[in-house]
Amino acid sequence: xxxxxxxxxxxxxxxxxxxxxxxxxxxxxxxxxxxxxxxxxxxxxxxxxxxxxxxxxxxxxxxxxxxxxxxxxxxxxxxxxxxxxxxxxxxxxxxxxxxxxxxxxxxxxxxxxxxxxxxxxxxxxxxxxxxxxxxxxxxxxxxxxxxxxxxxxxxxxxxxxxxxxxxxxxxxxxxxxxxxxxxxxxxxxxxxxxxxxxxxxxxxxxxxxxxxxxxxxxxxxxxxxxxxxxxxxxxxxxxxxxxxxxxxxxxxxxxxxxxxxxxxxxxxxxxxxxxxxxxxxxxxxxxxxxxxxxxxxxxxxxxxxxxxxxxxxxxxxxxxxxxxxxxxxxxxxxxxxxxxxxxxxxxxxxxxxxxxxxxxxxxxxxxxxxxxxxxxxxxxxxxxxxxxxxxxxxxxxxxxxxxxxxxxxxxxxxxxxxxxxxxxxxxxxxxxxxxxxxxxxxxxxxxxxxxxxxxxxxxxxxxxxxxxxxxxxxxxxxxxxxxxxxxxxxxxxxx
Numbered sequence: 001x002x003x004x005x006x007x008x009x010x011x012x013x014x015x016x017x018x019x020x021x022x023x024x025x026x027x028x029x030x031x032x033x034x035x036x037x038x039x040x041x042x043x044x045x046x047x048x049x050x051x052x053x054x055x056x057x058x059x060x061x062x063x064x065x066x067x068x069x070x071x072x073x074x075x076x077x078x079x080x081x082x083x084x085x086x087x088x089x090x091x092x093x094x095x096x097x098x099x100x101x102x103x104x105x106x107x108x109x110x111x112x113x114x115x116x117x118x119x120x121x122x123x124x125x126x127x128x129x130x131x132x133x134x135x136x137x138x139x140x141x142x143x144x145x146x147x148x149x150x151x152x153x154x155x156x157x158x159x160x161x162x163x164x165x166x167x168x169x170x171x172x173x174x175x176x177x178x179x180x181x182x183x184x185x186x187x188x189x190x191x192x193x194x195x196x197x198x199x200x201x202x203x204x205x206x207x208x209x210x211x212x213x214x215x216x217x218x219x220x221x222x223x224x225x226x227x228x229x230x231x232x233x234x235x236x237x238x239x240x241x242x243x244x245x246x247x248x249x250x251x252x253x254x255x256x257x258x259x260x261x262x263x264x265x266x267x268x269x270x271x272x273x274x275x276x277x278x279x280x281x282x283x284x285x286x287x288x289x290x291x292x293x294x295x296x297x298x299x300x301x302x303x304x305x306x307x308x309x310x311x312x313x314x315x316x317x318x319x320x321x322x323x324x325x326x327x328x329x330x331x332x333x334x335x336x337x338x339x340x341x342x343x344x345x346x347x348x349x350x351x352x353x354x355x356x357x358x359x360x361x362x363x364x365x366x367x368x369x370x371x372x373x374x375x376x377x378x379x380x381x382x383x384x385x386x387x388x389x390x391x392x393x394x395x396x397x398x399x400x401x402x403x404x405x406x407x408x409x410x411x412x413x414x415x416x417x418x419x420x421x422x423x424x425x426x427x428x429x430x431x432x433x434x435x436x437x438x439x440x441x442x443x444x445x446x447x448x449x450x451x452x453x454x455x456x457x458x459x460x461x462x463x464x465x466x467x468x469x470x471x472x473x474x475x476x477x478x479x480x481x482x483x484x485x486x487x488x489x490x491x492x493x494x495x
Contacts, residue, residue, distance in 0.1 A: 001437050025058040025408065026051050027131045027160070030062050030111075030142035032121055033063035034091050035079045037311075039334055040168055043222050044142040049095055049103040050401045059105040062130050063091070064112030064121045066222045074114050075123070085375050098225050102321060109478060111470035117462065120146065122291050124467045124474060126153025131177045133159065139411065141165045141200065148195035150463040152452040155200045155445055164222065164408045165200040168351075173329045177259060181411075182239075191461075200447045202245035206332045209350035220332050220356040221404035223397030227313045228341035235318075235343040236386045245343070247320035249380060253312055261327025262293050264349075266300070268326065272373050273301050279376065281324065284310045307482065312338050321345060322379045332356060336363075341395045343387060345374070345379040359394070361385040468491075 028051070031046035041063075048061040058343075065087070072079045081087040088107045095103055102160045110127040114343035127147070131139075141147050144165030148156075148282045156163045177183045189211060196203055196213050203216035233437070256261040262283070269276065279302060283293070286309035297304040310316060312335055323339035328351045339346050340360050350367045357363040362384045364375040393399050451457045459465055470480055 010216040023056070023058055025060070025135050025137040026140055027060045027062055027136070027138065028140045028142065029062045029127065029130075031064065031145060031146050031341050031355075033087070034094055035075045035077075037076070040142055042225075043168070043334070044140075045091065045095055045224070046397050047140070047224065047401070047404070048105040049099060049219075050397045051446075052103065052105040053101060053401075054103070055179075058135075060108055060135070061091075061105055062108045062110055062268065063125070064123070065109035065474070065478055066112055066114060066121065067477070070112075070114040070121075072443075073116070074105060090227075090342050098227055099182070100226060105147055111474040111480070113464040113467055115462070115464050122150060122464055122467065123147060125398075125463075125470050127151075128154045128156060128159050128457055131159075136160045138162045138164065140408075144196050144200050144203070145192040148199050149191060149461070150452050150458055150467070151195070151199070152468060153450060157201065162202070162408075162410070163200045165203045166411075167203060167213070167216075168331055169206045170209050170211070170212055170329060170331050173209075174259065194444070195448065198441055200450060202408055204404070205311045208353055209331050217407050218409040219403055221400050222332060222334070223336070223400035224341045224395050225313060226396070227339045228390055229396060230341040231313075231318055232387055232392060235384075239343075239383070239386055246319055246384070247281075248320040250322040250323050250324050250376070251282040251284065251320045253284040253309070253317070254325070255292040256283075256287035256309065258289050258293070259329050260287075261325060261329070262289070264322065264328070266293070266304075268369060268372055269302055269304060270300055271369065274375065275373050277300060279303075279380065281305070282307060282320075318342065321384065322347065322376075323349075324376070328353065337395060338389075341392070343384050345382070345384050347375055347379060360387075360391060366384060380383065 022156045026048070028044050028048045030040050032038050032041040034045070035040050044063075045061060048059045052059040065135050066074060066085050068080055068082075074080070079090075079132070081090065085392060087109075091107060108130045111124040112121050112128045113124055115122050122188070128136075128139075139156055139160040139162070141156070141163065144163075144167070146169070159276060160374070171188060172185045175181050175188055178184060190210055193213060194344050197215070200395075201215065203213045204218050204221055205211075205213065205216050205218045205221065208218050217324040235245045252260075252261070252265060256262065262285075265283075267279075269279075269281070277348065281302070283297065284307045290306075294306040322345045323336065324347045325333055325336050326349055327333060327338075328349055330353050334347070336346050336348060336354070336357055340357060340362055343362070344362060345362045346357065347364045347366065348357065350365045354363070354365065364379055366375050453468065455465070470478070474480070
């Protein structure tokens with residue numbers, strides 16, 4: 001059987017293969033999957049759907065498969081799946097309920113384990129095998145550093161014509177909050193630079209809040225769920241008809257952990273309780289710090305109500321006028337984009353993660369505590385500015401896909417740089433320099449493969465033990481063959 005639960009493919013004639021080769025195929029690898037409601041589950045899913053939307057491109061979404069025990073740790077409300085096919089059905093129903101077209105992308109699974117210490121899903125074995133060689137064209141690595149910290153297998157650049165990394169998470173900001181955070185952040189910065197340099201042709205950083213990386217550009221290549229734009233159009237009609245479009249005040253929604261901006265928000269509200277006495281804020285979220293956040297909110301004299309987490313598309317949120325988001329740990333806050341799409345006023349800090357939102361008139365930026373108070377009072381007294389058609393388009397996944405194609409330089413050759421009118425002296429020098437760079441990169445890949453192939457070094461740097469190869473249960477779930485003998489495996493890695 002083909003690896004990673006890929007279905008058997010029928011034989012095709014040469015003319016069909018030629019036609020297929022003219023179409024670009026995108027393999028979108030990501031680090032999480034629904035029903036875990038996280039950005040790396042949702043945004044790559046939309047990316048795959050919209051890349052394949054117009055029929056001119058093929059796309060395969062490659063997501064992690066977890067054993068039953070790990071599913072129980074990760075997925076909410078005790079949702080578990082007995083087979084990859086069952087989870088694929090769940091994912092497809094979710095996306096089909098949110099777009100106005102029939103998604104035509106494929107879904108493959110790679111074996112994975114959940115790390116309790118890192119609160120993350122980590123790949124097991126060589127996940128490049130999830131895409132057959134004849135379909136290996138463009139790999140989109142959502143969180144390339146995360147996917148490659150412990151990668152031990154075929155080199156991405158050797159298998160795929162182009163490898164594009166999309167940086168989702170500001171890992172350095174998170175680890176700095178831990179014990180010995182500065183030291184860990186320094187090591188992590190080097191590791192992220194190392195693995196993205198040797199495994200990716202191009203890096204797209206969603207905002208300037210992320211770590212600067214080699215061969216990178218800053219571009220927000222995410223859009224919003226079309227359902228939020230539908231709400232925005234409804235609110236626009238209500239405003240045009242003179243109706244009360246927004247009947248509620250302010251709210252914030254996000255995972256209920258202190259690092260998601262709750263500490264900053266409650267500190268601001270506590271400091272300016274007298275000036276914000278008329279403000280009522282509803283907080284929605286679930287997380288490890290829910291009880292502490294609720295207790296802190298109850299100590300305020302302001303009306304700050306704490307509620308369990310909900311889907312932001314819930315009609316409950318439609319009538320709120322103001323979305324307050326003081327978080328500075330996000331790379332690009334999805335909920336801020338969704339609130340703007342629904343026509344709301346969004347209050348956020350002057351931070352690189354919010355740079356994309358500054359173009360929208362309903363985004364109110366503050367630089368300090370005093371400005372936070374003023375923009376909040378102004379937002380409560382004003383009506384939102386109706387979104388134009390172009391502003392709605394800029395928030396959509398159609399626009400995000402166009403930005404992705406441009407930022408990734410998909411239609412440009414990447415394997416060989418073009419040299420025009422090179423002199424006889426320059427050309428040999430250029431070749432020697434390029435050969436030296438390639439040799440250094442090859443050596444760097446070899447070193448990473450050597451370290452990631454040793455159980456002791458993998459575990460020392462945080463990998464889940466015994467994840468060089470899928471265990472028996474993962475192989476059984478995904479229909480994988482037994483791992484090759486060690487000699488053959490080494491020969492394959494060298495190629």
